[in-house]
Amino acid sequence: MTSSDTPDQAPDAPAERTGIAAQDWATAAADPQYRAAVVDLLGALAYGELAAFERLAEDAKLAPTLADKAELAKMASAEFHHFERLRDRLTEIGAEPTEAMDPFVAALDGFHRQTAPSDWLEGLVKAYVGDSIASDFYREVAARLDSDTRELVLAVLDDTGHAGFAVEKVRAAIDADPRVGGRLALWARRLMGEALSQSQRVVADRDALSTMLVGGVADGFDLAEVGRMFTRITEAHTKRMAALGLAA
Template sequence: MTHRLDDAGYRAAVVDLLGLLACGELAAFSRLAGDAELAPTMAERARMAGLAVAEYDHYRLLSDALVERGADPETAMATFAAHYATFHERTRPSTWLEGVVKAYVGDGIATDFYREVAAYVDPATRALIERALEDEERTGFLVTVARDAMQADPVLAGRAALWARRLMGEALTQAQAVAVERESLTELLAGTYGGPGADLAELGRMFGRLTDAHVERMARLGFTA
C-alpha cells in the first residue's frame, strides 16, 4: 500500500513529525553550544562547537522542509517544546562528562526512535529525515571523549554508567509519551494514511529494538546496560 500523499491528515502528520524533529535539533544545538563552554581543552571546545553547528544545519534543513510544505516552523515545533523541556529538566547534566554522555546516549535513543517512525512515511520524507539524523562523526567523537575521561578516573566511570541508565529511562518515557499523546503520530504509526501499519505487538518490538540499540551504545562506552 502506498501513502496517500494528497490526504490532508497525512500531510498534517508529516508536519507534526518534522516539527518534532526540528524542535529536537534546535534543542540539541543549544545544549551542545552550552556544553562546549564546559570543555576542559580548547580542542574539545572547538569540536563540541562544531557538533552544535551541525545540529543547527539539521534544524535548518527541517525548518526549510516545513516551509516548503506550507507550515510555520515555530508553530510546528511549539507542539513538542514541553516534551523536550521536561526531558532536559529531568536530565540536566552537572559535569562536562555528564553532558557528553547525555549527548551520546540521550540523543542516540531519540535518533533511533525517529528512524523507527520514519519507516511509516513516504520515501521522500524518509530520505529527508535520514539526512537530518546523520550523526556518525558526532558519535565517534563523543564516544572517544567519554571513554578517555572515564579511563583516566574510574570513579567518574561508575557515575557515568548510572547516569546513562537514567537517561535511557527518561528518554524512553518521553518517546512513549510523544507517540501516544499526539494523535497524528499515532495514526501515522497505525498506517491510517497508507503505507505499513504497526499493531500493538509491532510497537512493542519497536521499543524492544530501541532497548537493544541502547545496550549496544552502552557497550561502546564500556558499560553493561
C-alpha cells in the first residue's frame, strides 16, 4: 500500500484526539462492538495484503525486463510482511485470522477477477490506483481507532515503493505513445467503479464495521462525515490521475 498523495484533510493530528482515539486497545476493546469492528477491519486489511501479494506476483510475470520483475517481486514480498503483522495481531487479540479474513475474500477476489489487467501498464495502474484508494481509506479510519490499532494500521500502509515506480513507468509509456493515456484513463475509471461497488457490498454485509464507520461506536463518524471522506478520497484520486497524465 502506498502512502503518497493522501487526502489533504486526513484528520490524524495527535493533538486533536478524543474518545476512542485517545484510548489504547485494552481500554477500547472493553466494548464488544468496537472489538468486533476492529477484528473486521484487520481481517479485511490482512486479506487485502495477501491478495495484493498475489496480484503483484502475478503482474511480475508481465514485466518487460528482469529488473522490473525483481521490483514487483520486492513489493509483493513487502505486502506479504504486512499481512504477517496483521495476522499476528489478530492472533494476539484472540481472533482467528482465517475467520476474520473470510468475510472479505469474496469481495476482494471479485474485485481482482473483474479487473484482471491485460498488460503490464494496466497492472501498474491498477496497483497504484487500488493501493492509493485503500491507503486513503484506512488512513481516514485509522485516525478514529484506539492508539495500538492505529499504530499498526499506519505501519502496514507504509509505502512499499510502488507509487513512485508505477508513476515513472506509466508516464514514460504515455510520453512514448500518447494514445496509451486514453486507454489507461478509461481503465482507471473502470477500476474506481468496481472498487466502489465491492466496497458497498462489504459495508452492506458487515454490521460491526459499518456501524463503526457511520458513528455509534468509534467517535466522530456520522453519515455526513462519511460523505466528506469519500469526497476527499475521490479528489485525491483525481489528483493522482492528473499526476499520471490521465484524465480521471
